[in-house]
Amino acid sequence: MSTSARRPCARSRCVRFRDARKSQDDTEDMPIWEGRTMAMRIWYQTMSPLNRLGSYAGIVASHARTIVSADTEIFFNGASEKFYRDRLPADVFRYPYTKFAVQKEAIDYCFRAEQEGFDAVVLGSFSEPFLRESRSLVEIPVVSLAESAMLVGCSMAEEIALVTLTPEYARRLRDTVRRHKLESRVTQVIGLGEGISEHDVNRGLDEPERIVDAFCSVAGTVIDRGADLLVPAEGILSLVLHKYGTAEIEGAPVMDSVATVLRYAEMLVELRRRTGLSVGRRWSYPQPGPDLRDDIRRLM
Numbered sequence: 001m002s003t004s005a006r007r008p009c010a011r012s013r014c015v016r017f018r019d020a021r022k023s024q025d026d027t028e029d030m031p032i033w034e035g036r037t038m039a040m041r042i043w044y045q046t047m048s049p050l051n052r053l054g055s056y057a058g059i060v061a062s063h064a065r066t067i068v069s070a071d072t073e074i075f076f077n078g079a080s081e082k083f084y085r086d087r088l089p090a091d092v093f094r095y096p097y098t099k100f101a102v103q104k105e106a107i108d109y110c111f112r113a114e115q116e117g118f119d120a121v122v123l124g125s126f127s128e129p130f131l132r133e134s135r136s137l138v139e140i141p142v143v144s145l146a147e148s149a150m151l152v153g154c155s156m157a158e159e160i161a162l163v164t165l166t167p168e169y170a171r172r173l174r175d176t177v178r179r180h181k182l183e184s185r186v187t188q189v190i191g192l193g194e195g196i197s198e199h200d201v202n203r204g205l206d207e208p209e210r211i212v213d214a215f216c217s218v219a220g221t222v223i224d225r226g227a228d229l230l231v232p233a234e235g236i237l238s239l240v241l242h243k244y245g246t247a248e249i250e251g252a253p254v255m256d257s258v259a260t261v262l263r264y265a266e267m268l269v270e271l272r273r274r275t276g277l278s279v280g281r282r283w284s285y286p287q288p289g290p291d292l293r294d295d296i297r298r299l300m
Contacts, residue, residue, distance in 0.1 A: 038273065039071040040120075042265050043113035045106060046235070047125040048089050050078030055205050059239055060258065067259045068266060075118070080105060088198045093127065094168060103129030110134040110142055111297075120265040124258075126164065126173060126233045135285040137293070139278065141268035146176050148264035149231045149257045154185050156253065157229035161188040161222035163215060164233040165201060173233055188222045189233070204240040211237070212244045219249045230254045 044064070050057045057076060064074045083102045084092065093099045106129040110121045120141040123129060128144035135142050153160040162177070164170050170191040177186045192214045204211035215237070219230050230252050232238040238257040246254050271277040279285045288296070 039073065040069065040266060040269055041073045041075065041118045042068070042120045042122060042262070042269075043109070043118045044074055044076045044122045044124050044262075045109050045113075046076065047079050047103060047106070047123075047127065047129060049081045049084055050076065051081070052078075052084065052088075054202055056202065056236055056239070059205055059243070060235070063239060063242065063258060064262055067262050072266060074262070077109060090166070090168070090198050093172075099127075103127065106130050107134050107137060110138050114138040114140050119269045122261050122265050124235050124261070126162075126169075126176070126235075128176065132285065135279050136287055139287075141265060141272060141279075143261055143265045143268060145235055145257055145261050146173070146233070147180060148261040149233070149255060150177070150180060150182050150186055152260050152264065153229050153231055153255065154182070156255070157227075158185070159187045159226045160185055160229045160231060161190065161219075161227035162186060162231045162233040163218055163222070163237075164189070164191050165196060165198065165237065167191040167194070169234070188225060188227055190218055190222060192218055201234065201236050201240065205236070205243065208240050208244040211240050212246055215241060215246070216249055219252065219254075223250050223252050228252050232257055 044060075057078075061074065061076055068074060079102065092102055106123060113121045118140065120143065121134070121138075123131060123134070123142065123144040125144070126146045126149075128146045131142065131144050131147070149162075150160065162170075162173055164173055168191070170189045174189045177183055177189060192211075196211070196214055201211055215232070222230070228251075230249060232241050232254065235258050238255075241254055242256050242258075248254060268277075281287055
């Protein structure tokens with residue numbers, strides 16, 4: 001093979017972030033994300049209208065304030081009321097078409113968040129609506145409750161159990177585990193059982209005993225089968241357990257999935273600022289150019 005036909009060496013194909021040979025004191029022409037005290041703004045997108053969740057909005061906002069850094073601002077946004085009327089999310093999400101129609105607005109919220117100067121978006125739903133599509137659209141980190149819980153969980157235990165609200169939720173969540181190729185680590189996905197509804201969990205913020213008892217009962221089963229970390233696989237369920245002080249059951253820690261996703265978002269923002277780390281654009285999340293993007297958005 002002639003020299004002229006050879007592929008360029010790996011170094012010539014790299015995009016340089018910065019010259020590592022510069023001294024720590026030489027800040028000339030350094031990128032803006034080198035600053036160590038920059039404030040952070042995170043958009044937290046739920047897939048339910050906030051006014052449907054009773055005291056949830058106030059409780060999650062108060063909890064978030066104790067978790068994130070002092071200079072981090074969290075903006076909570078709910079789904080559009082027009083899609084729900086008198087229906088619960090469970091009544092909508094059980095059907096693939098209506099789930100798609102409602103959750104696609106998550107993409108628009110991610111775009112809006114970036115345009116308004118937010119540093120990251122949290123998809124506050126274990127259904128992680130349009131996660132891949134949203135990452136393809138924006139530059140800022142987009143994180144989900146499900147992915148962050150499972151990836152952090154892999155550092156905490158060899159076998160993880162996701163405990164969600166109902167058997168129907170558990171079935172959909174197993175698809176999420178498969179999509180992330182984590183079946184060997186997330187070994188159990190289970191619902192709280194028949195007779196527990198979203199209304200019950202919403203009331204659990206004020207009357208937690210029934211929900212905590214149901215969770216502890218299921219926890220005993222999955223622990224006996226080998227689970228060494230318990231993940232409440234709904235944000236509101238995680239808040240109920242945290243408020244009740246449920247941090248460990250029979251030696252198995254109970255993850256605060258809301259706290260985990262918030263700190264995970266902060267970590268990715270800091271990594272982007274300090275090292276330039278971003279999502280893969282070659283294969284995983286190719287990004288359309290602005291002309292194509294804007295043409296398609298005008299037609300939607």
